[in-house]
Amino acid sequence: MSSKAHSSNNIANARRTVQQLRIEASIERIKVSKACADLMSYCSEHARSDPLLMGIPASDNPFKDKKPCTIL
């Protein structure tokens, strides 16, 4: 019967949601302070090699136009 199929569909969906939530609820979590500290240390470790953050000499930057100086 169509209504039975419909309800069994709902049940399948609900079962899937419950299973999904069970998986999500059971994962290992760490404190936000620890997670943030790790993000910060990654930033500081790699800051020197970040061209957009630190800038690079014009000679190394392929996008900078190397215009000669013109004195009028």
Add this chain to the structure above:
Amino acid sequence: NVLCRCCGCRTLLLLLLLWKLEEHLLPLNETLAHLKTESETLKSKLEEERAKLHDVELHQVAEKVEGLGQFVMKTRRTLKGHGNKVLCMDWCKDKRRIVSSSQDGKVIVWDAFTTNKEHAVTMPCTWVMACAYAPSGCAVACGGLDNKCSVYPLSLDKNENLAAKKKSVAMHTNYLSACSFTNSDMQILTSSGDGTCALWDVESGQLLQSFHGHAADVLCLDLAPSETGNTFVSGGCDKKANVWDMRSGQCIQSFETHESDINSVRYYPSGDAFASGSDDATCRLYDLRADREVAIYSKESIIFGVSSVDFSLSGRLLFGGYNDYTINVWDVLKGTRVSILFGHENRVSTLRVSPDGTAFSTGSWDHTLRVCDDCYFLSNLTTLQPRVTFLVTSCNVCCFSLFFFFLSDLGLRMRTQRMKW
């Protein structure tokens, strides 16, 4: 239909039938209600667990970090050639080439240094919403309203008709919103308006894994940096960002804090977090190990949606392309805006930082792409200022003193002249 000659008999039979049905349906109803309550309990338990570990905000932890000051970003190249809105773009691993796709069905490969067009393909459909460069640089993938993802091998011969070698790889039941090659040219990950993501083998076109879980169109995806394993994140119109295990097809984490469609997701360079940009005008940072949102990047003056986000190489800067034609650059740790870039004449639809982090490229509905970088001198004026100020002051002092000397000399001469008279 159980018919009986006797009226009463039929009623009895019907009653019997209904009773049997109820008997059968009742346990189903109970199970459904039971499952619903269990799901509600699990949801609140999840919130509780996440809240327990929420001891501090990211910007509080980052208080001791040095501030960045203001940045000045400058457009270095403007790529003109598309006849309609640019919808998507991707960098090649050689840090030089860019592939872009637009609403008129054109897919163009550019040399960003010289702004020359190297290849052009016309797709059989309009609204090519997704394009990606293969890791080898030898092929590009694209798709859109045709519900497919096609791979075009790029040949060195520019006159060769690329469309002839086209290979159809992915098939969805709705539009293709994003695509990305995995670590090799052999596999492609796609997301679609049909609410699913899928992993395909390029050679055979076979579906390797499908990912179900979004309740509406999936708009974006990003693969985890290769060191952190086989996961990817997707964002959709259901306001959810889901993290998936590529091998099992299982959704391992889900985040729902945005207030509108998530248009773009991008992993933090370390792979421990990801950022998302949404139509609710905010970008948010989610940490995967803390399993929660750890920062929001928003301003009251910003009311237009974010179409795309990307991190700089170190993860300290977050670039966001907005529907109000601007690009906002955020300090990821402190949560403040460090730069705003104008230039596009219509909404920014796509934004990617180059593979070596020297520049970032944006595509817009104004038919152009721009390559921008940090104007180092102007950005660091605050540190250079004492030197500049000293130079300027000393120049001024010299000039004025010369001027006064000249004036006094002139005055002296005039006086001697008058005296002579």
